[in-house]
Amino acid sequence: MITILSASIGRMRSGGTWLSSVVKTLAPLVLALLLGAVILAVAGHDPFEVYRLLVAESFGSAKRVAATFAASTPLIFTGIATALAFRAGAFNVGVEGCVNVGGLAAAFVGFTFVSLSGPVLLPAAVLAAVIAGALWMLVPALLKSRLNVDEVVTTLMLNFIAVSLTAWLVNGPLLAPGSANSATPIVADAARLPKLMRGSSLNAGFVIALGLVVLYWLWDRWTALGYETRIAGLNARFASASGMNVPGLLFRMMLLSGAIGGLAGGVHALGNVFRYVSGFSPGYGFVGIAVALLGRGNAWGILLAALLFGALSTSGATIQLFSDVPIEIVNILQGLIMIFAVVRFSNIWKVRRT
Amino acid sequence: MRIGARGVTRRFGALTANDSVDFSAFAGTIHAIVGGNGAGKSTLMRILQGMDRPDSGTVIVNDQPVTLSGADAAFGLGIGMVHQEFMLVPGLTLLENLVLAHEPVKAFGVVDKAAAMQAARKLEKETGVHLDWSMRVDDAPVHVRQILEILRLLHRGADVLILDEPTAVLAPAQIRDLMALLKRLRDEGRTILFISHKLDEVMAVSDDITVMRSGRIIRSMAAAATSKAELAELMIGETLLDIVAHKSEVGETVLKAEKISVVDADQVERLKGISLSVAKGEIVAIAGVAGNGQEELTSALTGLSRLRKGRVELCSVDVTREGIAARRAAGLAYLSPDRAAEGLCLTASIVENAIAGHHRRKEFLSAGFLKLGRIRHHVDALLDSYSVKRAASSLPVGRLSGGNQQRVAIARELDGDPACLIACQPTRGVDIHGIAFIHKCLLEYRDRGGAVLLISEELDEIITLADRILVIYNGEICGELARGSDVEKIGGLMLGGVR
Numbered sequence: 001m002i003t004i005l006s007a008s009i010g011r012m013r014s015g016g017t018w019l020s021s022v023v024k025t026l027a028p029l030v031l032a033l034l035l036g037a038v039i040l041a042v043a044g045h046d047p048f049e050v051y052r053l054l055v056a057e058s059f060g061s062a063k064r065v066a067a068t069f070a071a072s073t074p075l076i077f078t079g080i081a082t083a084l085a086f087r088a089g090a091f092n093v094g095v096e097g098c099v100n101v102g103g104l105a106a107a108f109v110g111f112t113f114v115s116l117s118g119p120v121l122l123p124a125a126v127l128a129a130v131i132a133g134a135l136w137m138l139v140p141a142l143l144k145s146r147l148n149v150d151e152v153v154t155t156l157m158l159n160f161i162a163v164s165l166t167a168w169l170v171n172g173p174l175l176a177p178g179s180a181n182s183a184t185p186i187v188a189d190a191a192r193l194p195k196l197m198r199g200s201s202l203n204a205g206f207v208i209a210l211g212l213v214v215l216y217w218l219w220d221r222w223t224a225l226g227y228e229t230r231i232a233g234l235n236a237r238f239a240s241a242s243g244m245n246v247p248g249l250l251f252r253m254m255l256l257s258g259a260i261g262g263l264a265g266g267v268h269a270l271g272n273v274f275r276y277v278s279g280f281s282p283g284y285g286f287v288g289i290a291v292a293l294l295g296r297g298n299a300w301g302i303l304l305a306a307l308l309f310g311a312l313s314t315s316g317a318t319i320q321l322f323s324d325v326p327i328e329i330v331n332i333l334q335g336l337i338m339i340f341a342v343v344r345f346s347n348i349w350k351v352r353r354t
Numbered sequence: 355m356r357i358g359a360r361g362v363t364r365r366f367g368a369l370t371a372n373d374s375v376d377f378s379a380f381a382g383t384i385h386a387i388v389g390g391n392g393a394g395k396s397t398l399m400r401i402l403q404g405m406d407r408p409d410s411g412t413v414i415v416n417d418q419p420v421t422l423s424g425a426d427a428a429f430g431l432g433i434g435m436v437h438q439e440f441m442l443v444p445g446l447t448l449l450e451n452l453v454l455a456h457e458p459v460k461a462f463g464v465v466d467k468a469a470a471m472q473a474a475r476k477l478e479k480e481t482g483v484h485l486d487w488s489m490r491v492d493d494a495p496v497h498v499r500q501i502l503e504i505l506r507l508l509h510r511g512a513d514v515l516i517l518d519e520p521t522a523v524l525a526p527a528q529i530r531d532l533m534a535l536l537k538r539l540r541d542e543g544r545t546i547l548f549i550s551h552k553l554d555e556v557m558a559v560s561d562d563i564t565v566m567r568s569g570r571i572i573r574s575m576a577a578a579a580t581s582k583a584e585l586a587e588l589m590i591g592e593t594l595l596d597i598v599a600h601k602s603e604v605g606e607t608v609l610k611a612e613k614i615s616v617v618d619a620d621q622v623e624r625l626k627g628i629s630l631s632v633a634k635g636e637i638v639a640i641a642g643v644a645g646n647g648q649e650e651l652t653s654a655l656t657g658l659s660r661l662r663k664g665r666v667e668l669c670s671v672d673v674t675r676e677g678i679a680a681r682r683a684a685g686l687a688y689l690s691p692d693r694a695a696e697g698l699c700l701t702a703s704i705v706e707n708a709i710a711g712h713h714r715r716k717e718f719l720s721a722g723f724l725k726l727g728r729i730r731h732h733v734d735a736l737l738d739s740y741s742v743k744r745a746a747s748s749l750p751v752g753r754l755s756g757g758n759q760q761r762v763a764i765a766r767e768l769d770g771d772p773a774c775l776i777a778c779q780p781t782r783g784v785d786i787h788g789i790a791f792i793h794k795c796l797l798e799y800r801d802r803g804g805a806v807l808l809i810s811e812e813l814d815e816i817i818t819l820a821d822r823i824l825v826i827y828n829g830e831i832c833g834e835l836a837r838g839s840d841v842e843k844i845g846g847l848m849l850g851g852v853r
Contacts, residue, residue: 230706
């Protein structure tokens with residue numbers, strides 16, 4: 001399987017093979033681990049012992065692997081959502097907002113239309129999340145593609161609006177009756193994503209995420225749309241002069257990015273939280289930016305990066321229980337990886353500007 | 355001698371931009387440097403100003419050989435330059451820009467506005483110009499920015515002013531003002547070097563004139579000792595004809611433009627009602643010095659910009675309202691003059707570049723999916739027939755040499771035999787063998803019944819290829835000549851109707 005993939009990826013891609021993209025994805029990780037080891041040693045910990053613990057806590061048993069997969073699920077979605085927009089040349093930092101409106105929309109459908117049966121209700125709730133995410137991106141997409149308004153500003157600002165708007169809704173009109181904290185009612189059982197493993201939060205959302213990785217890979221490598229998007233993102237003037245509709249591509253890809261961001265929220269609501277609460281997303285949209293950068297926009301790179309960040313967050317939560325290593329050290333590692341990932345990105349940025 | 359060069363040679367790869375150049379300019383004179391595009395004028399000026407260093411030879415300042423380590427070192431010797439693209443900060447006022455990097459400061463690093471204003475008033479008195487110093491640079495018209503650039507140099511104490519095509523962006527009245535300012539500065543003992551294409555102003559203002567061509571100084575002389583006609587002749591030189599092309603059968607009209615006019619953002623008319631037509635089996639060339647409306651004409655004909663006035667027809671279909679995608683679909687091909695930014699996507703692979711625009715053809719696409727294998731075969735066969743030297747077609751196109759990049763671009767544009775090709779500067783940055791090959795491609799395409807509109811600044815190229823030559827000057831077609839016309843006559847028309 002892997003050899004077939006690697007052979008076909010190399011085809012139309014500028015230079016990179018499967019292997020080299022893995023190496024390039026892992027380079028920031030290795031650098032971050034080296035620097036992290038120095039920090040740990042200075043702080044008086046044995047770096048090897050800490051790293052061994054981190055690996056054991058994230059991949060040591062079937063249960064720990066399941067926890068890692070579960071933690072990676074939203075990051076795969078947000079990573080792909082961000083990467084799609086990046087491919088088109090739009091630095092969309094608004095996936096976080098889409099996660100929130102998508103999560104609320106899915107929860108709303110899930111606890112409102114409780115009379116519907118599972119095969120109808122679950123897809124309807126997921127669809128609501130997708131539509132909400134896409135609509136949330138509509139205004140920045142229009143502004144960017146028609147008037148060339150900087151999408152970093154518009155999408156970033158919309159994040160704050162999304163968080164505040166959803167927080168207001170769950171404190172007012174959508175607040176669960178009799179509930180003191182800001183949360184919607186629980187969704188119907190029929191609206192829940194099936195669990196994949198007993199005693200774990202791993203659910204069918206992970207399978208959807210893997211399916212999306214494959215779809216993204218197909219789109220990126222094999223479709224005319226993926227090709228046009230890539231070219232438009234690399235050199236918009238060239239794409240226009242070749243007869244491609246660059247504003248149209250930007251518009252569609254930003255909407256699609258929003259839709260997948262909404263899907264991330266929907267899956268999180270229907271698979272983990274079972275409702276929408278204030279503080280629903282611990283920054284999945286933002287970590288998704290790091291995932292997309294670390295994965296260099298490549299489908300398998302994104303998958304690896306999401307698993308890595310998922311593993312760090314799972315092991316970070318439990319490492320405190322088994323050692324005197326504070327959770328902050330895991331946050332430092334995450335931060336270091338992001339910095340090294342962004343260093344890569346700044347190179348790409350330079351090329352694009354010239 | 356205030357400033358000059360001895361035996362200066364500067365090479366960029368295979369191109370020799372300056373070839374043992376000897377140049378002298380004296381204090382208290384205006385010295386014009388004239389020559390066609392790529393003659394090496396800007397390179398020489400950049401070397402004199404320390405922005406570039408010669409491979410061999412030396413810069414002379416005040417009769418002493420010097421090595422300039424950079425623009426700052428040149429400033430230290432009183433040498434400053436105004437570039438074609440202004441180097442001002444848009445969000446700051448004229449006054450802030452004037453003193454930028456050399457601000458008078460009070461305690462705690464606060465800029466001393468009063469002292470800055472005083473300096474500005476002093477400059478105004480010296481030069482006789484008056485500016486609204488509180489205006490922001492964004493709001494300042496282009497001629498004000500130009501004057502500000504000159505005043506900045508004076509503020510920093512430069513007495514050698516180098517101006518790179520200072521009049522290219524100015525209207526006639528503003529040119530007169532600028533010329534008056536330059537004369538005044540000269541009379542105060544400063545040395546002014548300026549690059550220009552426009553022989554009228556060169557003759558009107560300069561004391562000395564140096565003509566450059568192909569990286570060499572052709573002649574330096576006093577302005578009083580020459581004439582516009584002689585300058586034009588020296589600039590153009592003899593032409594080399596290495597390909598002999600014969601006239602081919604001309605068929606029906608493919609590309610037709612009627613009275614197209616273009617106005618730029620500053621409401622200056624860049625194209626003044628140009629009409630032209632190109633038929634099957636002919637190469638029609640637009641000859642002209644850069645900046646006379648070629649870019650606007652290209653955008654209007656390709657559909658890259660919207661056209662307000664006039665009409666464009668492609669294969670007898672009105673495409674005036676259509677963008678470039680629809681015009682390409684109607685049979686247009688466009689070879690961009692800016693290979694790095696528009697003609698190719700340097701970071702994408704050779705295959706991705708060669709197939710762009712053709713990728714939605716039926717043979718390469720099924721249900722939205724690209725047939726990558728077939729595309730690869732097609733591109734490899736295509737590029738082999740254009741002898742593109744490459745290690746692998748999956749490499750980024752930016753790794754190819756300039757000549758091979760251009761072959762990729764031409765191969766892509768001529769793939770599938772379009773009805774009409776607009777070829778802009780097709781041999782820019784290409785070596786001599788590449789040039790001959792590209793010329794052959796264009797002629798063969800014409801002989802297969804293609805229609806070519808060739809927009810080029812290379813007169814040799816136009817003489818070699820064109821069946822008809824239209825000369826563009828100041829946004830107008832000022833003459834049409836047939837194949838075999840007198841080179842000097844074309845050159846004269848290009849420079850504004852000499853003789």
